[in-house]
Amino acid sequence: MTEPELRPRKTPLQTRSKATCAAVLEAAARILEAEGSHALTTNRVAERAGVSVGSLYQYFPGKEAILAELIRGLRRDMVLTMRRAADLGREESLASTVELMVAAALEHHLTRPELARALERVEAELPVDAETRELKGELRNIVADVLAGHGIADAESVAFDLVALCHGLSSAAIEAGEKDINGLTLRLKRAVLGYLVAEPAGTSR
Amino acid sequence: MTEPELRPRKTPLQTRSKATCAAVLEAAARILEAEGSHALTTNRVAERAGVSVGSLYQYFPGKEAILAELIRGLRRDMVLTMRRAADLGREESLASTVELMVAAALEHHLTRPELARALERVEAELPVDAETRELKGELRNIVADVLAGHGIADAESVAFDLVALCHGLSSAAIEAGEKDINGLTLRLKRAVLGYLVAEPAGTSR
């Protein structure tokens, strides 16, 4: 049960090799979203990418590294999207900012829903990747900053909860085949603003 | 890519065979929570169960069937737990009932957290199992009934959202190693009551 290596083997220098790398990643993504992680074998990825296995192994030590790279890519995207939304919301009301950010998060989930879902599942079975951990923290920080900017107490902890709540609702709704994105945005907004407005205290037994 | 069979091959009749079945399921559960689904092989399960592979295959057509059975068991448990909580909450205030149900759901997630998480991931990669689908619907119905009993409009849709929200927050918190269960219960309660209290309307663009 040796931990699989998640870092790429070497970074492509020439354009040709960059294309190879990209093709491998894209092929893996497609297999993943169409058939799930159990169908992801190095030989299949290479074939689908129009590349030989040898080339694949030149850049990735194994399939876990390919998956890890896809995950990092997704998270980097997410952070960028959310940062942009947070910036747009600067000087806006809390409600407007929430709507902007919720819409951004949703859009992110909607670009390649199956891929995002598959990668999330895979991530849980892989050793923790340092950069991925950082990126997740960064996401929470972005949210926390927005909250703090509107004078909300305990911003860090609240940010954690809001991110988790939104993630839960978006995933479930998208998985259930929800098509009404505007409606879903409203439901997310309702959850977020509701949480913010509700009494933090209350007797638990 | 033939769909794996998820139903057990035959039902054990004698006590001896019931024990074999149970041993297989428990062994699979232990491997799953300790090492994840990639480590779950039929031979390993049989060995860990103190049973031969042949016996395993007598009752399960493959490992997917074992996993499916574990999933069904977990869901059946969940429905029972939640029904009990809903019954206990009858004649109580909405807030109290929410607290009871939230606590029940949490307790459920906490008995074998790693197992529950692993099974959820596995479920997403398996063909949809009829009974599992039913059970998930049943869970939402239980919540919807409670909501309707308190005169909440659109109970079905709200139930969907509340279940999703709670699932999201519990999973994230438990995964993050949250130990303060009382505190977590309060946060869940806050999310639920907040959602219920917040304006369902609001302008989305």
Added chain:
DNA sequence: CAATTATGCGAATAATTGCTCACATTCACA
């Protein structure tokens, strides 16, 4: 008690998969 049925066994086989390596091709650069 047979005789029938249920249960259990595990070596052996077939299929899959990860991964390497010896060799070919292309590129960068003096």
Added chain:
DNA sequence: TGTGAATGTGAGCAATTATTCGCATAATTG
């Protein structure tokens, strides 16, 4: 243009895995 570095190839070996099948043991039944 030539030479070393970078890149690409894919047959094939090693290891893992799923699954079967002939046979032994235990329970049930009549």
